[in-house]
Amino acid sequence: MxxxxxxxxxxxxxxxxxxxxxxxxxxxxxxxxxxxxxxxxxxxxxxxxxxxxxxxxxxxxxxxxxxxxxxxxxxxxxxxxxxxxxxxxxxxxxxxxxxxxxxxxxxxxxxxxxxxxxxxxxxxxxxxxxxxxxxxxxxxxxxxxxxxxxxxxxxxxxxxxxxxxxxxxxxxxxxxxxxxxxxxxxxxxxxxxxxxxxxxxxxxxxxxxxxxxxxxxxxxxxxxGAIKKGTPIERETFVEEPITQTIKAKFEDGNIQIPMVVAAYRTPSMKTRDARVLDFISTILSDGKSSRLYKKIVDDKKMALQIGAFSYSQEDYGTYILYGLPQAPSTSENILTEIDSEIVKLQTELISDKELQKLQNKYENQYVNSNASIDGVADNLATFYMLYKDVNLINTEIEMYRSITPEEIRTVAKKYLNTNQRLVLDYVPSSDKAKK
CATH class of the missing domain: 3.30.830.10 (Metalloenzyme, LuxS/M16 peptidase-like)
Known part of the structure; x- marks a missing residue:
């Protein structure tokens, strides 16, 4: 099949x-x-x-x-x-x-x-x-x-x-x-x-x-044709120093009752091959109810009400974000421990042929769907020209996804998803609301 x-x-x-x-x-x-x-x-x-x-x-x-x-x-x-x-x-x-x-x-x-x-x-x-x-x-x-x-x-x-x-x-x-x-x-x-x-x-x-x-x-x-050319735009380049130790932060939100733990990692430009590999990693971890994090933390252990991960891809840098909403008696710390254990698996073990095939099928399907309408095609053509400087990626980017290997997935996970390279954000109900 x-x-x-x-x-x-x-x-x-x-x-x-x-x-x-x-x-x-x-x-x-x-x-x-x-x-x-x-x-x-x-x-x-x-x-x-x-x-x-x-x-x-x-x-x-x-x-x-x-x-x-x-x-x-x-x-x-x-x-x-x-x-x-x-x-x-x-x-x-x-x-x-x-x-x-x-x-x-x-x-x-x-x-x-x-x-x-x-x-x-x-x-x-x-x-x-x-x-x-x-x-x-x-x-x-x-x-x-x-x-x-x-x-x-x-x-x-x-x-x-x-x-x-x-x-x-x-x-x-x-x-x-x-x-x-x-x-x-x-x-x-x-x-x-x-x-x-x-x-x-x-x-x-x-x-x-x-x-x-x-x-x-x-x-x-x-x-x-008659619109005048504008003054060429000079853009400043901004270089961030590498994150070398965990950034810890807390935010209180008066609109919530259930805390959320967030782990975020700085990643490379969406134009890079590594960014596409991180897309695969995000899918493995949290895309759908058969994903590793959902199946383990939500279904099997019932430690979280919701779990997720996504790549926030941008032209210069990206951010890879994982988050979870603990279900009592589990805590944010428990959720983070479970997330980390799954990342370590990706860093040390190769994904199975079955998982790789599932990824390939999913991205092939996404590719077909993204070009199935004229508005999808127009958006892709404009984006690939403007941000990637290669319009023909509308036809060739899928080849990049097809060529990703289990070894690459392990290497990229090791390269970007380490505990000393991230932000851990405790997103909690406001203390005022908690008192009420």
Whole structure:
């Protein structure tokens, strides 16, 4: 059965190779076209190489703020009209921000491709950044922060980990940033941020779906070609000193009743092979109810209500995070001991052929699914160009996962997952709440 599944997935992967064309405009805008006539829809997307790591430490949250602000309107799209235009023409749109990039997109019926290109060119060329827009989105972002971080159970876990894991790199603050910084910023600071980063030579435009190539190239030139090239961006390099002894920290959260123990390790850039091996390790340890940690700590020993691990992958560094919620009478210390014992197994024993086959099947399936829709393809094309500098990874990255060996898994576990290289965070209910 495993062999049959592998053959079927291998056939799907081979058949699903993504063909694309890429070129540059004179202003530095990189363009990627991916033609797929299987459905009469098309996506226009623009990724800018600007994220939370590009912010001033006294003005955090700008990149995420712009994810909202650049929907306010342009010189030719009145305030409040953006979403009406999209929905009125049968489309959907969205945007998202990370520490490393900001991504905008519209999905339209294919006969509205020109509209999508015009709208994204308007966002790049003619954004209106004024006081009413800034004030409006300031309130929107504050509400988002309250919902996602301040009032959400365990909502401060990632921010607390980032603060402790990074001392020099801008990864030390969250993408949503500081509300005090946004409140203190002057209108001119927002305008300057836009002028610096939202420029054609800091962006990639992806068109994917059902379109005619020659006509699309004409429209791309028509709407984006005249946008002026911006001043080349000079980026500072931040190097963190290795963690050589356990960092111990504690955080009290008034939104929780059950403590959580967190172990976090600093890892290399998501562009590295080791980062892919760590993905495998995360899957082995905690992906699903058959994973090692879940089966042992939650199912068999019933020591935890929940257990998990994930790689927080980023362009410059990554963070590998394990966490558990103890179930009485077990404690956070007990959970950490059990987690450590499973890591030691990975560091000293080779995983079985059966486990390796399971990993390969899972990642083959994820690869197929990630390229099964035009929005997935567009996102992957933009990401591989912008952050990995290799668009064809959309076709070849799976080969990297296929080639990972049990010996590599053991080596990488030994290299990064040691007790003297980590943060241990006791995330506990607030003492005030406990007294009540």
């Amino acid at each position: 495993a062999l049959s599944a592998t053959l079927l997935l291998g056939g799907a992967v081979s058949a699903q190779k993504v063909a694309f064309e890429e070129y540059n405009l004179d202003n530095g805008l990189h363009v990627i076209l991916q033609n797929d006539p299987s459905a009469p829809v098309v996506i226009t997307s623009v990724m800018y190489h600007v994220g939370a790591k590009d912010e001033n430490s006294k003005r955090t949250g700008f990149a995420h703020f712009f994810e909202h602000l650049l929907f306010e309107g342009t010189e030719n799209i009145k305030r409040g009209e953006w979403f009406k235009i999209v929905t009125g023409n049968g489309g959907t749109n969205n945007a998202n921000t990370t520490e490393d990039r900001t991504y905008y997109y519209e999905i339209f019926p294919s006969n509205n491709l020109e509209l999508g290109l015009w709208m994204e060119s308007e966002r790049m060329r003619h954004p209106v950044i004024n006081k009413i827009g800034v004030d409006t989105q300031n309130e929107v972002v504050k509400e988002e922060k309250r919902l996602r971080y301040d009032n959400s159970p365990y909502g401060q876990m990632i921010p607390e980990v980032k603060k402790k894991m990074f001392t020099k790199h801008p990864y030390r603050w969250t993408t949503i940033g500081s509300m005090d910084h946004l409140d203190a910023a002057k209108l001119e600071e927002f305008q300057d941020f836009n002028k610096k980063f939202y420029i054609p030579n800091n962006a990639v435009l992806v068109v994917a779906g059902d379109f005619k190539s020659d006509q699309t190239k004409e429209w791309v030139q028509k709407y984006f």
